[in-house]
Amino acid sequence: MDLLIIESLEAEVMQWLESRYAIRYAPELASDPRAFRQALYNVRALIVPPSVTIDAQALHYAPVLRAVGRVSAGAENIDLDACSRARVEVVRGLTATAQAEAEFMIGALLSMLRRVPVVGSDGMLVGRELGAATVGLVGMQPSARVMAQMLAGFGSKMVGYDPALHASDPVFERWRVKPMGLRELLEQSDAVCVQLSYFSRYHGLLGERFLPFCKPNQVIVSIAHSGLFDEASLADALNSDRVAAAWLDSLEPGALDEGRPLHGIENLQITPRVASTTRESRLRSAWAVARRIDEMLGATPNATRTFKATMPGEPTDLAAEPQLP
DSSP, rough: EEEEESOOOHHHHHHHHTSSSEEEOHHHHGGOHHHHTTTTTOOOOOOOOOTBOHHHHHHHHHEEEEEEEOSSSSSBBBHHHHHTTTTTTEOOOOTTTHHHHHHHHHHHHHHHHHHHHHOTTTSSOOOOOGGOEEEEEESSHHHHHHHHHHHHHTTEEEEEEEESSOOTOOOHHTTTTOOOOOHHHHHHHSEEEEOOOOOOGGGGGTTTTTGGGTTTTTTEEEEEEGGOOOOOHHHHHHTSSSSSEEEEOOOOOOTTTTSSTTTOTEEEEEOOTTTOOOOOHHHHHHHHHHHHHHHHHHOOOTTTOOOOOTTTSSSSGGGGGGOOO
């Protein structure tokens, strides 16, 4: 079998793949790990949802697997190191969700700055304007580039930090973002947007070492894995009003349970990973993943159309997609 698809795809993308490969569409395998592993023996490529784990054990059952596709945002369910050892490429549309994520963060900032008041110079409780804010970008991901473009339109000042980039990296100048250390960024920012890719070495990065230095009345929006935050330190910052409000679009199960630090905190808002999930972003991501898998596996003789292969990090022009019957 060429391709096993467990995550639902847009109809036109599915038809495009079916015209080229032997495909099995089996969403029921997402809830049956044993059957899923048994189905991997002759599979050359996979497209999986967030609920399906790809680790060393699963890869053991997939001797001819070459690619694992991920249409939805994030890759926490995929062991990237195990895939690298097995020479299995993890295929994602890295820029496909940038616009959706940036729009979400802008909306969250506007909401928090206006809805969570501060004391003005005349003693009145008032909201704030995004255009007058210094916005800190933690993680120079594709969504941060779109954020920088949008924030420039508001007139916001932008500062940025990424542990994987040196302050002299040209990306900061290109995106018109002033590089800073993480503590300095938190000290100077009225609003902070976190979109840093999660690795185990970053677990708890935003914790007691940095959060106590947040600028008073700061607001934080995060579309990153919640493991970047130390729960107790975030709870302390929110309860002390040093952080006026936080909005997390991803939170590990049970983090709000009674007895956990974030339980019952009123100025913390949680959404279930909706930042990246739009009709447009899913279509862009599905095309990027499908095209890269097609490039890797090679078109079959029954393919009748020509196409331009698209790397996962390359924006897709949807208007130029092939028209399917």
